[in-house]
Amino acid sequence: MSxxxxxxxxxxxxxxxxxxxxxxxxxxxxxxxLMADVMTFASCVxxxxxxxxxxxxxxxxFHSVTNVGVxxxxxxxxxxxxxxxxxxxxxADKARAFRWMMITAAGGVLFTVLHIRDWMxxxxxxxxxLQNPWGPAAFGSGFYAITGFSLLHISVGTIALIAVAIRYxxxxxxxxDIEVVSIFWQFVGLVWLFIVPVVYLMNVAx
Amino acid sequence: xxxxxxxxxxxxxxxxxxxxxxxxxxxxxxYQNIEGSALVVRxxxxxxxxxxLVVLFFMNLxxxxxVFIKFxxxxxxxxxxxxxxxxxxxFRLLLFRLTGFQPS
Numbered sequence: 528m529s530x531x532x533x534x535x536x537x538x539x540x541x542x543x544x545x546x547x548x549x550x551x552x553x554x555x556x557x558x559x560x561l562m563a564d565v566m567t568f569a570s571c572v573x574x575x576x577x578x579x580x581x582x583x584x585x586x587x588x589f590h591s592v593t594n595v596g597v598x599x600x601x602x603x604x605x606x607x608x609x610x611x612x613x614x615x616x617x618x619a620d621k622a623r624a625f626r627w628m629m630i631t632a633a634g635g636v637l638f639t640v641l642h643i644r645d646w647m648x649x650x651x652x653x654x655x656x657l658q659n660p661w662g663p664a665a666f667g668s669g670f671y672a673i674t675g676f677s678l679l680h681i682s683v684g685t686i687a688l689i690a691v692a693i694r695y696x697x698x699x700x701x702x703x704d705i706e707v708v709s710i711f712w713q714f715v716g717l718v719w720l721f722i723v724p725v726v727y728l729m730n731v732a733x
Numbered sequence: 734x735x736x737x738x739x740x741x742x743x744x745x746x747x748x749x750x751x752x753x754x755x756x757x758x759x760x761x762x763x764y765q766n767i768e769g770s771a772l773v774v775r776x777x778x779x780x781x782x783x784x785x786l787v788v789l790f791f792m793n794l795x796x797x798x799x800v801f802i803k804f805x806x807x808x809x810x811x812x813x814x815x816x817x818x819x820x821x822x823x824f825r826l827l828l829f830r831l832t833g834f835q836p837s
Contacts, residue, residue, distance in 0.1 A: 548801040558805060566812050573816050581826035592760065599756055606791050607749045614741060706793075713791040720756070720783050724776035728763030 557707045561714050564680075568718050571676055572725055575669040579729075586661035588652070590732045598641045599723055602716045605634030609688075613709045616695065616702035624705065628692035631712065635685030642678050646671075670726060677722055680715045688712065748790045755779050755786075 548555060579585050589595075612627030649670070653660045659667045691708045694700040759779045767775065789795035794802055828834070 547798075548804070549798055550801060562805065562809055562812075565809055566816075569813055569816050573819075577819065577823045580820075581823045581830065583827065583830050592763065596760060600753075603749060603752050603756065606752075606787070607745060610745045610791060611742075710792050713787055716791075717784060717787045720752075720787070721780050723756075724759055724763070724780055728759055728776060729772060731763045733766065 551703050553703060553707045554710070557710050561710070564714070568676065568721075571673050572721060575673055576725060578665045578669055582663050582665060584662045585730070586659065586663070586666050587730045587732045588649075588654075588659075588661060588666075589727055589730055592727050592731060594641055594645050594648075595723060595727045598638055598645070599719065601634050601638045601641070602719050605631045605638070606713055606716045608634065609709050609712050612692075613702070613705055616705040619702075621696060624702075625692050625696045628688055628695070628705070632685050632688040632692065635681055635688060635712075639678065639682055639685065642674070642681070646674070673722055673726055677715070677718055680718070684708075684712050684715050744790065748786050752783055752786060755783050 608627050608631045612624045612631060615621075615624035615627055654667045654670065656668050656671055657664050687708050691700055691704055695705060756779075759776060762772070762775050762779075794805065
């Protein structure tokens with residue numbers, strides 16, 4: 528090796544580090560987004576729990592949680608149907624993947640309808656952002672903030688599911704894209720599993 | 734359906750059924766006459782188990798490289814734990830409201 532080569536080698540940039548996580552960029556981006564989203568959801572839940580703990584006469588207005596139980600069942604089942612869609616997509620079975628994704632989206636629509644029904648029930652009882660018939664106004668604002676943020680995620684997730692399914696069917700997206708939307712959908716379902724005990728089950732009327 | 738495919742679906746269905754059972758137990762606990770920290774601990778214990786199942790199997794984090802799993806778990810847990818540093822103030826407010834104490 529010549530002296531010139533040795534000199535260049537000493538000053539050349541080091542070789543790039545190999546990709547440590549070895550996952551597709553879209554999936555990494557989704558995981559990073561979810562880490563940020565965890566912070567917003569956790570802030571909401573901790574703020575709600577903080578206020579609830581510091582308020583002696585916090586209301587327990589939920590006489591029946593049947594509607595919430597059905598919503599939870601739908602959310603868990605849609606998580607399973609989403610996995611079926613992902614498996615079908617990875618086996619390049621487009622028709623089956625599309626069908627399972629639309630079933631999952633239907634679950635999202637049904638969940639949204641039941642969620643709005645739940646809100647209408649609360650509104651008809653006089654629960655607003657700044658008022659409720661049972662005492663501390665913070666109950667209403669906390670309830671609508673947490674459940675509303677979750678509803679926003681589920682609505683957006685449902686739209687994303689339909690959009691990705693249509694583009695996958697049309698050949699513009701592949702199984703990796705379905706995996707990305709699947710991770711998001713499982714995450715919103717997971718968040719709901721925290722909202723149910725904190726907001727509803729700890730406030731069942733006795 | 735291949736054997737591998739069938740095993741994969743069985744695993745997902747098993748996790749789904751486990752999630753259903755855990756959620757049902759949460760609903761049962763919600764209707765029992767349990768109050769305060771005992772209620773919180775029980776509810777959150779079930780929620781944490783559900784989280785592990787969903788993240789590992791439904792979000793497929795368990796099949797990623799160990800370094801990625803450590804990255805996600807460490808930073809997320811760090812944020813979640815540090816968010817809880819203000820609880821003492823919550824109990825202080827509760828005490829003030831219960832006793833009618835007005836700090837000067």
